[in-house]
Amino acid sequence: MPDLIPNYVHGQTRSPASPTTLDVTSPIDGSSLGQLALTPPSELDPVVAAARGAFTSWSRTSVKERVQVLFKFKQLVEQNLHELGDLVSRENGKLPAEARAGIEKGLEVVEYACALPQLIPGELLEVSSGVDCYTRRYPLGVVAGITPFNFPAMVPMWMFPLAIACGNTFILKPSEQVPLTPLRLAELLKESGLPDGVFNVVQGDRTTVEAILDHPGIAAAAFVGSTPVAKLVYERGIRAGKRMLTLGGAKNHLVVVPDADVEVTARNVVSSFTGCAGQRCMAASVLITVGDCGHIIDAIVAHAQKIRPGHEMGAIISAKARDRIISYIDLAEKEGATLRTDGRRVTVPGKEHGTYVGPTVIEHKDHSSKCLQDEIFGPVISVINVKTLDEALAIENASPYGNAASIYTTSGAVARYFEQHANAGMIGINIGVPVPREPFAFGGWNDSKFGVGDITGKDGIAFWTKSKKVTEKWTAGAARNWMA
Numbered sequence: 001m002p003d004l005i006p007n008y009v010h011g012q013t014r015s016p017a018s019p020t021t022l023d024v025t026s027p028i029d030g031s032s033l034g035q036l037a038l039t040p041p042s043e044l045d046p047v048v049a050a051a052r053g054a055f056t057s058w059s060r061t062s063v064k065e066r067v068q069v070l071f072k073f074k075q076l077v078e079q080n081l082h083e084l085g086d087l088v089s090r091e092n093g094k095l096p097a098e099a100r101a102g103i104e105k106g107l108e109v110v111e112y113a114c115a116l117p118q119l120i121p122g123e124l125l126e127v128s129s130g131v132d133c134y135t136r137r138y139p140l141g142v143v144a145g146i147t148p149f150n151f152p153a154m155v156p157m158w159m160f161p162l163a164i165a166c167g168n169t170f171i172l173k174p175s176e177q178v179p180l181t182p183l184r185l186a187e188l189l190k191e192s193g194l195p196d197g198v199f200n201v202v203q204g205d206r207t208t209v210e211a212i213l214d215h216p217g218i219a220a221a222a223f224v225g226s227t228p229v230a231k232l233v234y235e236r237g238i239r240a241g242k243r244m245l246t247l248g249g250a251k252n253h254l255v256v257v258p259d260a261d262v263e264v265t266a267r268n269v270v271s272s273f274t275g276c277a278g279q280r281c282m283a284a285s286v287l288i289t290v291g292d293c294g295h296i297i298d299a300i301v302a303h304a305q306k307i308r309p310g311h312e313m314g315a316i317i318s319a320k321a322r323d324r325i326i327s328y329i330d331l332a333e334k335e336g337a338t339l340r341t342d343g344r345r346v347t348v349p350g351k352e353h354g355t356y357v358g359p360t361v362i363e364h365k366d367h368s369s370k371c372l373q374d375e376i377f378g379p380v381i382s383v384i385n386v387k388t389l390d391e392a393l394a395i396e397n398a399s400p401y402g403n404a405a406s407i408y409t410t411s412g413a414v415a416r417y418f419e420q421h422a423n424a425g426m427i428g429i430n431i432g433v434p435v436p437r438e439p440f441a442f443g444g445w446n447d448s449k450f451g452v453g454d455i456t457g458k459d460g461i462a463f464w465t466k467s468k469k470v471t472e473k474w475t476a477g478a479a480r481n482w483m484a
């Protein structure tokens with residue numbers, strides 16, 4: 001493990017001169033993973049220059065050749081899946097199996113990008129006699145991705161495979177909490193045959209992000225993170241004339257009606273709010289039961305109580321994040337809510353310096369608590385009971401977020417009604433983490449996303465390219481008798 005965690009520029013690790021550094025520790029046990037070199041704005045120019053230098057040749061390489069690198073990259077990631085999964089687990093705290101599943105999910109976008117030669121051809125029409133119009137897509141230039149801590153490999157893979165397959169060169173600014181995985185991905189891309197300068201990593205925090213957004217040499221940026229930051233980043237990038245797409249936080253509602261299958265629902269709800277220790281933008285956060293569902297809540301509590309942090313559930317990213325989660329549970333208790341199971345006082349033997357919270361199920365009296373409004377981002381589910389499906393939908397619809405919403409029912413008509421009226425971009429029917437599989441793209445609504453389109457799928461191709469419209473007419477001259 002490197003002591004000073006560097007950037008990756010033009011195919012090589014490189015540390016900024018006299019950087020400010022930040023301690024990076026593993027949430028699993030608090031052990032040190034190294035010192036992160038934070039890139040100051042003055043050090044961004046050489047990174048953009050490296051990406052710019054690689055752009056001409058990469059953008060002129062045919063799309064069929066460009067995706068050969070991604071075919072190889074997919075193979076290499078698969079061959080190194082366990083090692084990569086362990087790295088993600090070490091720096092993020094999730095279980096190794098969860099880490100591997102996230103990487104495999106990211107590979108779905110790599111597969112999609114491998115199909116780009118089949119997806120990107122433009123359109124052609126003879127618009128009047130002898131006159132053709134056609135379209136061709138071009139890359140934007142040097143583009144950037146800014147990513148959060150919770151999926152160190154998958155979220156970057158929502159961005160760079162399509163961006164580089166489309167012919168752009170890419171600068172990734174990973175979360176300062178998980179800086180190691182992207183460096184390994186960079187090595188694997190190089191081993192796959194990616195020319196130097198096409199994929200670069202700059203380490204840093206807010207200051208580095210702002211420098212990226214302000215840099216005139218970067219044409220577009222995608223961002224994934226919390227809503228307040230997504231909004232700031234979107235606005236700053238747009239002001240600087242960039243194409244922007246920023247994905248924000250979430251507060252996902254699951255609705256359970258009395259005809260739901262008890263076992264399927266209980267297992268599924270628990271894995272939705274405890275998977276990745278609840279640190280997923282698709283995790284269940286509010287459970288709205290309609291009518292008499294007490295037996296289903298009992299089953300959920302029973303399943304949740306079997307989950308042991310450090311065994312069936314991973315760690316929370318930092319002590320600060322853990323304390324914030326606990327403050328919401330404290331608040332619920334103070335408000336008189338019932339803690340059906342309480343994960344506040346958790347220690348994992350042998351990992352006393354790790355940061356853990358156990359599964360927590362809170363039954364609220366009404367939906368006025370901040371616990372039901374704010375993104376808690378931990379293994380906590382807030383349960384409320386209402387009388388009708390329309391009341392449940394009204395609560396879900398009132399949330400400013402709009403990533404995911406799910407219903408548990410055995411009635412097709414109820415499911416269809418829910419799908420039509422829920423105010424979210426991704427809907428689950430008896431599925432608690434309804435992440436679409438490519439080519440169905442990932443993207444929420446409302447304050448869970450700023451900008452147009454989804455981040456993957458066809459919209460991803462549109463985001464990373466600009467289209468040229470050509471109108472042509474050729475007149476065969478009399479002298480061209482060799483045509484006869």
Ligand code: NAD
Binds near residue numbers: 174375377
């Ligand atoms: P975050 O917003 O704190 O950080 C995200 C990135 O922004 C990091 O690279 C960070 O360095 C940078 N950053 C932080 N503050 C900044 C500022 N003021 N100005 C500019 N850049 C700044 O998010 P996080 O804590 O790393 O990740 C968790 C959040 O991400 C949750 O809200 C979660 O819901 C969200 N998320 C959303 C999706 C989605 O698809 N919508 C997916 C994963 C995570």
